[in-house]
Amino acid sequence: MSNIVIKAENISKAYELGEFSTGTISRDLERWWALMRGKEDPFLKIGEVNDRTKKSDSKLVWSLKDINFEVEEGSAVGIIGRNGAGKSTLLKLLSRVTSPTSGIIKGRGRIASLLEVGTGFHPELTGRENIFINGAILGMRKAEIKKRFDEIVDFAGVERYIDTPVKRYSSGMYVRLAFAVAAHLEAEILIVDEVLAVGDAEFQKKCMGKMGQVTKENGRTVLFVSHNLESVKALCNTAILLVNGRMHECRDLSEAINIYLQQRQGDEGGRFTNRNLSGNKEVFLASAHLKQKGLETNHLFNDSAIDIHCSLKCNFPIKISLEAKIRNQNGLPILFGPVGLMHNREHELEVVGTHNLVIRLDPPYLAKGSYFVDLVVAETGKRIIDLHESCLSFEIESSFIAKTGYSFQQDRGGGAILLNAYTYLEEELPFAH
Numbered sequence: 064m065s066n067i068v069i070k071a072e073n074i075s076k077a078y079e080l081g082e083f084s085t086g087t088i089s090r091d092l093e094r095w096w097a098l099m100r101g102k103e104d105p106f107l108k109i110g111e112v113n114d115r116t117k118k119s120d121s122k123l124v125w126s127l128k129d130i131n132f133e134v135e136e137g138s139a140v141g142i143i144g145r146n147g148a149g150k151s152t153l154l155k156l157l158s159r160v161t162s163p164t165s166g167i168i169k170g171r172g173r174i175a176s177l178l179e180v181g182t183g184f185h186p187e188l189t190g191r192e193n194i195f196i197n198g199a200i201l202g203m204r205k206a207e208i209k210k211r212f213d214e215i216v217d218f219a220g221v222e223r224y225i226d227t228p229v230k231r232y233s234s235g236m237y238v239r240l241a242f243a244v245a246a247h248l249e250a251e252i253l254i255v256d257e258v259l260a261v262g263d264a265e266f267q268k269k270c271m272g273k274m275g276q277v278t279k280e281n282g283r284t285v286l287f288v289s290h291n292l293e294s295v296k297a298l299c300n301t302a303i304l305l306v307n308g309r310m311h312e313c314r315d316l317s318e319a320i321n322i323y324l325q326q327r328q329g330d331e332g333g334r335f336t337n338r339n340l341s342g343n344k345e346v347f348l349a350s351a352h353l354k355q356k357g358l359e360t361n362h363l364f365n366d367s368a369i370d371i372h373c374s375l376k377c378n379f380p381i382k383i384s385l386e387a388k389i390r391n392q393n394g395l396p397i398l399f400g401p402v403g404l405m406h407n408r409e410h411e412l413e414v415v416g417t418h419n420l421v422i423r424l425d426p427p428y429l430a431k432g433s434y435f436v437d438l439v440v441a442e443t444g445k446r447i448i449d450l451h452e453s454c455l456s457f458e459i460e461s462s463f464i465a466k467t468g469y470s471f472q473q474d475r476g477g478g479a480i481l482l483n484a485y486t487y488l489e490e491e492l493p494f495a496h
Contacts, residue, residue: 067171068252068284069134069157074166076127076152126152127308130166136251137282139274141289141299141316143323146452148305150288154178154254157286172251172284175201177242186230190221190240193229197244211247218273219243220266239266246273252284253277267294274298292320292394333361335438335454346383346412347376348440348449353457361457365429371422371436371455377412381442385410387422388437389429390453397429429459 127149134140142150155161156168158176183197194215198208216222219239221232229237245253253274275298277283289295295302295316302319304311313319333353354370355363363369371387389397412418436455441447 066136067133068136069132069171069286070169071130071132071157072167072169074127074130074156074163074168075125076149076156076161077123077125077164125308127156127163127305130310132303132310134284134286136284137278138301139278139285139287139299141287141295141302141319142305143289143292143295143302143319144305147307149308150305151178151256153303153305154256154286154288158254170252173202173249174252174254175245175248175250176254177245178254178256184229184237184241187228189228190216190225190232193240194244197241198248201245201248201250203248203250207249211249215240215243215247218247218269235266242270246270246277250283252286254286256288257290271298290394292323296320296393333359333455333457335451337451344448345377345379345381345442346440346448347378348373348438348451348454349376349417350374351436351438351451351455353436353455361455363457363459365459369424369457371424371438373420373422373438375412375418375420375440377415377418379415380411380413382411383448384441384443385420385422386439386441388439390435390437392433392435397434431459433458 130153142153144150152161154176155178156163157170158174158178160176160178183200184193185196188196194212195205195208199205216225219236219242221236221240224232224236229240232240242255245255255274271294274285274287278285278298285298287295287298299316302313302316304313304319304323311319311322313322335348335351337347337349351371351373352359353361353363354372355367373385375383375385391397410418410420434457435453436457438451438454439447440449
């Protein structure tokens with residue numbers, strides 16, 4: 064009989080938006096008295112769903128609702144789902160960072176968790192001091208930390224900086240050391256959120272190898288959150304798929320990934336309409352669609368330019384940049400230019416109202432298959448204002464790659480790197496109508 068190390072029974076987590084008081088002292092006392100007796104909060108508004116595309120009058124959001132699963136000893140479990148599906152909330156519950164609103168979590172063994180870059184690190188302390196402090200937080204004795212200290216430093220590759228305050232570390236060094244501590248300390252369960260994306264490709268490969276080693280050789284259990292489906296498939300033998308805070312029943316890993324890909328593609332494919340235009344943002348992406356040779360379609364050919372038409376709602380004059388990232392069906396980004404994102408002109412949106420911009424991809428020479436588009440609106444040089452992951456999808460029908468005078472580079476998913484990309488005002492395009 065398999066050994067169960069984690070068991071979740073009907074766990075739910077609710078977050079209250081805005082002010083936390085019920086509005087009256089008598090109701091606050093009634094809520095406190097129910098809590099003291101172990102009863103449910105009488106003022107919870109049941110039934111709210113964690114769906115960002117729908118408006119609601121309730122101040123309560125169920126980040127997770129009625130989650131049930133079991134994790135066997137020595138297994139590697141991938142937790143997948145779109146942003147806001149409840150993945151990080153689930154890991155925080157399992158790590159006991161926070162408590163569920165209802166339900167029970169049973170666990171056996173020590174847990175080492177890496178939920179954010181440098182979790183538990185003090186910026187003023189050195190790398191050496193933080194290793195001992197973080198190890199103690201994870202429940203390790205000083206002798207155990209000393210035994211593993213050299214392995215941790217060697218794995219992280221920060222020996223030269225080990226006696227330097229970590230506030231002077233780069234984000235890559237931070238995550239190297241944080242992961243090294245979590246992976247080498249002798250905990251039975253390792254929980255890793257999507258933090259490895261900070262490290263370089265070589266270190267990510269090293270981390271994946273280490274997590275595979277701890278499951279196969281040491282019999283430890285790994286819970287792994289990632290949008291990189293290739294990493295999930297390589298490391299995990301089962302998966303938990305979350306959709307708007309609820310768990311989707313899947314028989315195996317392949318089924319979970321296929322359902323996730325179908326959901327991510329959506330119903331409209333080549334057209335996106337933003338149904339959530341509330342709030343006080345300076346500018347929103349209201350809609351977007353794909354065109355090739357003047358025709359709206361998401362069945363494209365890779366020997367002609369692809370246009371991404373974007374409609375922006377501007378509430379205040381602002382200087383923005385509009386960017387797009389293309390991912391293949393495994394979630395891996397297809398690199399465009401030297402930094403992985405399309406290079407777009409800055410746009411001065413001086414008039415309040417609707418602005419139509421177009422991102423043009425010169426012939427992309429992508430391999431035949433499915434692709435997804437992330438669209439990002441950012442205030443130039445400052446911050447991201449509006450982000451929509453996988454809001455568009457398209458199929459490349461032809462597989463023409465070779466052409467004289469062009470260079471390309473294969474990616475692991477069989478795609479090729481685009482030669483050039485830039486943004487036009489819509490009226491500048493010959494096929495804008």
